[in-house]
Amino acid sequence: MPHLHIEEFKQIDFPKVYDEVSFNFIASNAMHEDEKLISTTVEDEDFFLLVKEEENKSLLKTDKLTRPASIHNVHRALLAYAKAAGLHVINSNVPQTQKNIHLQEVTALKKIEYFANKFPLDKEVRIEVGFGSGRHLLHQAATHPDVLFIGIEIHRPSIEQVLKQSVIQKLNNLLVLDYDARLFMELVPSNIVGAIYVHFPVPWDKKPHRRVISTSFIEEARRVLKVGGTLELRTDSENYYAYSYETFIAFNKTTLQINKNKDIAISSKYEDRWKKMEKNIYDVTMINDELSEPLTIEGDFTFSKPGLSFDEITGLHNKTFRFEDGFMHFERVYKTKNGVMLRLSMGSFDRPEHLYIIIDEKGISYYPDLPLKSRSNLKAHKELGKILHG
Numbered sequence: 607m608p609h610l611h612i613e614e615f616k617q618i619d620f621p622k623v624y625d626e627v628s629f630n631f632i633a634s635n636a637m638h639e640d641e642k643l644i645s646t647t648v649e650d651e652d653f654f655l656l657v658k659e660e661e662n663k664s665l666l667k668t669d670k671l672t673r674p675a676s677i678h679n680v681h682r683a684l685l686a687y688a689k690a691a692g693l694h695v696i697n698s699n700v701p702q703t704q705k706n707i708h709l710q711e712v713t714a715l716k717k718i719e720y721f722a723n724k725f726p727l728d729k730e731v732r733i734e735v736g737f738g739s740g741r742h743l744l745h746q747a748a749t750h751p752d753v754l755f756i757g758i759e760i761h762r763p764s765i766e767q768v769l770k771q772s773v774i775q776k777l778n779n780l781l782v783l784d785y786d787a788r789l790f791m792e793l794v795p796s797n798i799v800g801a802i803y804v805h806f807p808v809p810w811d812k813k814p815h816r817r818v819i820s821t822s823f824i825e826e827a828r829r830v831l832k833v834g835g836t837l838e839l840r841t842d843s844e845n846y847y848a849y850s851y852e853t854f855i856a857f858n859k860t861t862l863q864i865n866k867n868k869d870i871a872i873s874s875k876y877e878d879r880w881k882k883m884e885k886n887i888y889d890v891t892m893i894n895d896e897l898s899e900p901l902t903i904e905g906d907f908t909f910s911k912p913g914l915s916f917d918e919i920t921g922l923h924n925k926t927f928r929f930e931d932g933f934m935h936f937e938r939v940y941k942t943k944n945g946v947m948l949r950l951s952m953g954s955f956d957r958p959e960h961l962y963i964i965i966d967e968k969g970i971s972y973y974p975d976l977p978l979k980s981r982s983n984l985k986a987h988k989e990l991g992k993i994l995h996g
């Protein structure tokens with residue numbers, strides 16, 4: 607994560623434009639004054655910089671929830687703020703001269719809105735969830751130039767490594783997305799995907815709700831797969847295998863294939879490690895046998911005026927509300943110049959979304975982006991409206 611360690615945080619006058627970076631406003635955590643968020647715009651990307659103040663050394667870095675697709679833009683914002691505020695930088699991992707990775711980021715790395723606005727449909731699509739080192743994804747893209755591969759990963763260094771490789775190998779049939787694959791699946795059109803690969807997912811033995819494979823993930827996978835399309839799970843964890851088998855077998859109109867220690871064309875870093883340790887490797891392949899209904903998502907993310915006062919909204923801090931199939935948790939409350947900002951997680955239990963909303967005299971709005979237009983988010987949005995209207 608790009609960051610600057612600074613001697614002392616200094617505030618500029620907001621709004622301000624410096625080195626073509628706009629600093630729009632600042633929000634302070636209502637419970638921990640030492641944490642602040644700076645709303646920043648670079649080119650057309652809006653995101654927060656996060657400030658953590660400590661006695662002798664403070665930190666300025668990118669906020670995980672809103673980080674933009676382009677790491678280059680984060681670097682620009684950090685450096686511009688440091689200059690604009692005259693910060694004394696003790697150390698940093700931000701390069702002063704930017705590498706050429708930016709070029710490829712513009713083409714292969716996509717934001718979730720790219721898929722939400724107009725899903726690419728001109729080629730067969732195959733998806734890899736959690737591609738890690740990317741060996742399998744890159745091999746597949748290189749050997750099937752007529753197929754569009756979408757690689758989804760939440761680990762930034764892995765993403766950058768794969769982007770670099772895709773430039774070196776001149777792959778033009780590979781798109782990369784930094785997003786939770788479980789949410790992504792909800793906006794993929796029905797019956798268009800040839801294969802979904804989930805290779806060596808984190809087993810999350812102690813936090814099963816974080817697993818990629820779940821009933822709702824399989825439901826969405828089945829919907830997006832063509833007839834004959836496959837969802838391919840490969841795991842070294844006996845527990846995960848047993849759990850997944852139970853979850854898959856509950857589905858009708860699918861064919862399941864189980865393989866043990868099957869060799870595939872390319873072995874990932876993880877696989878090499880497990881093979882050396884002589885662990886068993888399990889494959890569960892689900893073949894979709896049925897055409898699905900087209901995807902329909904109705905509703906929007908507008909709010910009417912809040913009924914609660916700013917104090918009542920601040921009082922929502924740490925509160926959780928449950929509703930049918932989902933929940934809402936108010937994680938943090940921030941004070942802005944003219945109102946409050948909330949950070950919350952909401953949606954279904956196994957696919958929650960984390961986001962910010964701003965409440966001021968103009969009303970309530972999501973910031974910087976609307977939630978992903980999925981059924982579970984629209985449902986959660988309705989519940990959020992009810993809570994804020996009192």
Ligand SMILES: C[S@@+](CC[C@H](N)C(=O)[O-])C[C@H]1O[C@@H](n2cnc3c(N)ncnc32)[C@H](O)[C@@H]1O
Nearest residue numbers: 736737738758759760761786787805806874876
């Ligand atoms: C154990 S690694 C396996 C990587 C690779 N598939 C391999 O075989 O080497 C699991 C990867 O899944 C990613 N991951 C975990 N949950 C995810 C999610 N919900 N969406 C996208 N990627 C996820 C992690 O960041 C990690 O890189």
